[in-house]
Amino acid sequence: MELTQAAVNDLLARLGPGGSCMYLPGDLDPKELAGLLADRYGTPHTLVLDGFADPTVDDSRGAALLVPFEDRAVTIRAWAYGDQWVGTGTARDTEGTERAVLAIARREVPEPPDAAPDEGGDVDWLERLGRITGWTLPDQRPDMDWAETESRLGTALPSDYKRMVETFGEGAFDGFLDLNQEPWTDLREDRLLVWAGTEHEDLYCWKPDGGDPDRWPVVVRSFDGEDVAFDCRAAEFVCRILVDPHHPFTMARYFDTHWFMNYGRRD
Known part of the structure; x- marks a missing residue:
């Protein structure tokens, strides 16, 4: 055959x-x-x-x-x-x-929790992202050498992003949103670092304002070159676009059940 x-x-x-x-x-x-x-x-x-x-x-x-x-x-x-x-x-x-x-x-996946719009800053968005995607596997890249990566990039990186990479490894949320294993610097002249992207050519970035990476806002560089800023961190942003059908970059219209497609998992 x-x-x-x-x-x-x-x-x-x-x-x-x-x-x-x-x-x-x-x-x-x-x-x-x-x-x-x-x-x-x-x-x-x-x-x-x-x-x-x-x-x-x-x-x-x-x-x-x-x-x-x-x-x-x-x-x-x-x-x-x-x-x-x-x-x-x-x-x-x-x-x-x-x-x-x-x-x-x-495949039975627990009903995704909502994006918790009224919760304060104590939400563990990585834990919430695990529940949204039904993730039960062990950390895929627990030995990442972030000191070497940050030294090469010339900047510290947000802690929630580093936890996302360590937890999920190389792959894509819903097989659609690719998680970069280290930020791309292609848009550095525009003062943006790219941490993820989609098949629709939207780029998810940070605007590295200020000295604390955990306070960097997310900026979406859309396929037509427009920049849209969001006052949240990367893991929170991913949670919201997965489950909030009213988010301007929502994926909830296309996927009812969410998962992470891993490109290089070790058995």
């Missing part, structure tokens, strides 16, 4: 939006299928390897994908995508033959 992204679309459509699975044709390469899924969903995490299930796997990490295979799964890798888990790999069929498989399961 020739695998293309269009063929993958057809397979997923046959499974439908609910929980289901299928054994795939014998000439299909499961590694090639996993590669195509990684191209669209990011780096997977492993549920089963060489017949041994990860003992930490629970409902928050895609355990529902394993239910149809009982104890016959050989290798299963999974992706979180909106309100679904997508999984692929190999499993033994009822006759004991190892075959490529594809599965979808419902």
